[in-house]
Amino acid sequence: MDLALVTDKILLIGEGNFSFARALAVRNPPSIEPSLQSLTSRNFTATAYDIEECYSKYAEAEEIVQYLRAAGAEVLFGVDATRLERVGALKGRKWDKIAWNFPRAGKGITDQDRNILSTQLLILGFLRSAAGFLAQGSIPNVLASKKKRKRVSDEGGNADEHDAFDSDREAQPKRRQSAGGY
Ligand SMILES: C[S@@+](CC[C@H](N)C(=O)[O-])C[C@H]1O[C@@H](n2cnc3c(N)ncnc32)[C@H](O)[C@@H]1O
Structure with a gap:
């Protein structure tokens, strides 16, 4: 989990x-x-x-x-x-x-x-x-991370490095705002 x-x-x-x-x-x-x-x-x-x-x-x-x-x-x-x-x-x-x-x-x-x-x-x-029993909330950041990974690799960068850094930085404030059901 x-x-x-x-x-x-x-x-x-x-x-x-x-x-x-x-x-x-x-x-x-x-x-x-x-x-x-x-x-x-x-x-x-x-x-x-x-x-x-x-x-x-x-x-x-x-x-x-x-x-x-x-x-x-x-x-x-x-x-x-x-x-x-x-x-x-x-x-x-x-x-x-x-x-x-x-x-x-x-x-x-x-x-x-x-x-x-x-x-x-x-x-x-x-x-x-x-x-039907899940609370509404923001969508988990995993989708945003995938988009970013694609963008970074299209630009020839190291997708994994960027992704780990960006998803950490971006995920925290989002998760604090709303738990989101999943
Ligand atoms: C492999 S055991 C896992 C037990 C526990 N979750 C664990 O991780 O140790 C599978 C469990 O699913 C339960 N189970 C089987 N059919 C189910 C159903 N339709 N609804 C809820 N639980 C079910 C069984 O009773 C059993 O406890």
């Missing part, structure tokens, strides 16, 4: 044992990326597809969920990534970042092609559903 702003609202989809959510919730040491240090647990919602099976599948999940809730995070079960609009607790809300790490249907399909297709459809369904 791209770096987050302190004010970002983050929705995590398809958590397994909720260890990624916990990693966001713990107070990170100064050696960790500074922008992640002050994320507060109240800013994120962690969800799992499983309901009862979650705790039997992942022995450590119950303890982690207790930790997250005590820290102020919202934890939801039975959230289908492809049907977020059907989840009452999510209705009418928006998030700046929506992330699903390692999306996988886990249907045990042995045929490789069918397995890939099933994952593609799952991700497509997720992206379609998640779009």
Whole structure:
């Protein structure tokens, strides 16, 4: 996941044992990326597809969920990534970042092609559903960087050097103005 702003609202989809959510919730040491240090647990919602099976599948999940809730995070079960609009607790809300790490249907399909297709459809369904829950904001600077890279290489310069320098310099003020949903 791209770096987050302190004010970002983050929705995590398809958590397994909720260890990624916990990693966001713990107070990170100064050696960790500074922008992640002050994320507060109240800013994120962690969800799992499983309901009862979650705790039997992942022995450590119950303890982690207790930790997250005590820290102020919202934890939801039975959230289908492809049907977020059907989840009452999510209705009418928006998030700046929506992330699903390692999306996988886990249907045990042995045929490789069918397995890939099933994952593609799952991700497509997720992206379609998640779009309605993203906050409006400025478009990530990546498009501007690509244009600049093309312009610099057309002019015969070193695109990578320019791009790294320019995107750093330009991205900061934009990101402070608005988080932008993606
Ligand atoms: C490979 S695991 C990754 C778990 C966790 N995100 C991680 O990074 O450790 C895939 C996860 O996707 C979940 N999943 C499968 N189908 C889903 C769906 N339709 N909606 C939400 N989650 C789903 C599974 O329950 C499982 O927890």
